[in-house]
Amino acid sequence: MPTNPPRAAALHALFGGTFDPIHYGHLRPVEALAAEVGLNQVTLLPNHVPPHRPQPEASAQQRLTMVELAIADNPLFAVDDRELQRSSPSYTVETLETLRKERGSTQPLAFIIGQDSLLSLHKWHRWQDLLSYCHLLVLARPGYGEQMETPALQRWLERHRVRDAAALSEQPQGYLYLAQTPLLEISATEIRERRHHGISCDDLLPRSVQRYIELQGLYR
Ligand code: ATP
Numbered sequence: 001m002p003t004n005p006p007r008a009a010a011l012h013a014l015f016g017g018t019f020d021p022i023h024y025g026h027l028r029p030v031e032a033l034a035a036e037v038g039l040n041q042v043t044l045l046p047n048h049v050p051p052h053r054p055q056p057e058a059s060a061q062q063r064l065t066m067v068e069l070a071i072a073d074n075p076l077f078a079v080d081d082r083e084l085q086r087s088s089p090s091y092t093v094e095t096l097e098t099l100r101k102e103r104g105s106t107q108p109l110a111f112i113i114g115q116d117s118l119l120s121l122h123k124w125h126r127w128q129d130l131l132s133y134c135h136l137l138v139l140a141r142p143g144y145g146e147q148m149e150t151p152a153l154q155r156w157l158e159r160h161r162v163r164d165a166a167a168l169s170e171q172p173q174g175y176l177y178l179a180q181t182p183l184l185e186i187s188a189t190e191i192r193e194r195r196h197h198g199i200s201c202d203d204l205l206p207r208s209v210q211r212y213i214e215l216q217g218l219y220r
Contacts, residue, residue: 011038012039013041013109014080015112016092016111019046021209023186028184032181032182042112043080044079044080046079046083048086051089060084061084062212063084066209091124091125091126111134112137113136113139115138116141118157128156133173135176138178139181140181191219
């Protein structure tokens with residue numbers, strides 16, 4: 001009887017963010033991305049915001065609780081709070097380096113970012129090393145153009161870009177995939193602003209998260 005070759009491990013994706021608060025602009029496009037590229041699980045990775053950057057309004061624990069509430073009934077999502085547990089901030093590339101060591105060299109890994117993050121990726125610490133640890137999956141986001149800032153950055157994008165999602169499971173890292181995800185004009189900034197002005201945020205984020213925001217008196 002012929003034996004089947006060992007199956008490659010399924011593509012696993014991580015999605016970092018400040019999540020101050022988490023909203024449908026995070027959740028819905030990622031759900032669509034999961035269907036588009038075939039992801040069984042997406043791990044949300046709330047960031048530790050370094051002291052020199054504008055601080056989130058919610059505490060690390062509150063941001064984590066909101067993420068947990070938002071994903072409670074959705075088996076697609078898990079949360080990894082390692083960046084929040086650290087006493088000092090870590091760069092995304094360092095977290096990905098650690099995850100790559102934990103998962104081994106052959107596991108296909110991906111990091112999800114929105115189009116706005118892609119356009120400013122060249123400002124991230126060791127940005128060119130990111131693709132040595134994972135693929136990058138980019139969510140469409142309204143209001144952000146398709147063109148990178150310089151021809152050199154555009155060439156970098158085209159060099160790594162794949163249009164066939166199947167490629168993402170065939171290599172452990174190194175590809176960039178621009179997804180055709182739905183455009184949701186929602187930002188955490190808008191939610192905080194609305195709350196500051198007492199405007200309803202219905203339809204922008206899950207009810208459970210809205211209730212928690214109310215109870216904690218956040219974004220007043
Ligand atoms: P803020 O308004 O506070 O800057 P945000 O809404 O952009 O926050 P973040 O937690 O900073 O949310 O975002 C985490 C990731 O999610 C980033 O890569 C960002 O590009 C992406 N993202 C956020 N909102 C959307 C959206 N509406 N559509 C697509 N991607 C998004």
